[in-house]
Amino acid sequence: MRGLHLYVRPIESGDRENLATFLGTEPPAWGLLGKLLGDLVAVVSLEITEEALRITGIEVASELRRKWIGKAMVREVEQLARKFDRHKIVVELLHDDVNACDAQEFFRRVGFENEGDRWVRNL
Numbered sequence: 638m639r640g641l642h643l644y645v646r647p648i649e650s651g652d653r654e655n656l657a658t659f660l661g662t663e664p665p666a667w668g669l670l671g672k673l674l675g676d677l678v679a680v681v682s683l684e685i686t687e688e689a690l691r692i693t694g695i696e697v698a699s700e701l702r703r704k705w706i707g708k709a710m711v712r713e714v715e716q717l718a719r720k721f722d723r724h725k726i727v728v729e730l731l732h733d734d735v736n737a738c739d740a741q742e743f744f745r746r747v748g749f750e751n752e753g754d755r756w757v758r759n760l
Contacts, residue, residue, distance in 0.1 A: 643706060644672045645713045648680075656680060660696060668694075669717070671710055673701075681710050683717075689725035689757075690718040711747045711758075718760055728756040 648656065648668050655677055656664035665682030672678060678701050682694035692714060697706050711726075718726055728749065730740050741756070749756040 641673055643678075643709050645669055645710065646672075659698075665694065669710065669713055671706060671713075673706075679706050679710050681714055683714065685721060685723070686727075688723065689727045690714060690721060690723045692726060692728045707743060708747050715758070715760060724760050726758045726760070729754060730756065 646669065648665065648670055652670060653664050656670070659677050660680060665680070667684070668680060668682040670677060670680050678698045680694070680696050681692060684691045684693055695707060695710065697710070714726055718724075726749075728744055730744075741751070744756040744758075745751070747758075749758045
């Protein structure tokens with residue numbers, strides 16, 4: 638991983654097939670994707686609201702988790718929020734999700750604060 642550059646860009650219409658394969662579900666309408674050496678390794682699904690940029694999903698290739706890719710993707714979301722003049726990033730987690738504890742720990746480590754049913758990062 639050291640020395641490799643994560644290339645992050647907005648999702649485009651031509652990405653739908655690769656995204657569907659990577660995610661195993663319908664690809665998001667809007668978001669960011671991350672590539673390493675040309676391979677899709679991360680996807681962040683996003684929505685824009687009046688007050689915030691909302692993360693509706695984040696997925697990193699299982700073999701590359703804990704390699705700072707998720708953190709780099711959140712940094713890109715932060716930059717995008719600033720471009721859209723939003724001062725918050727919001728994540729709403731489902732508590733009955735099997736991975737909810739791991740997701741909560743991830744968002745806590747990257748600077749989000751718990752506000753009831755959602756995690757918020759003020760910019």
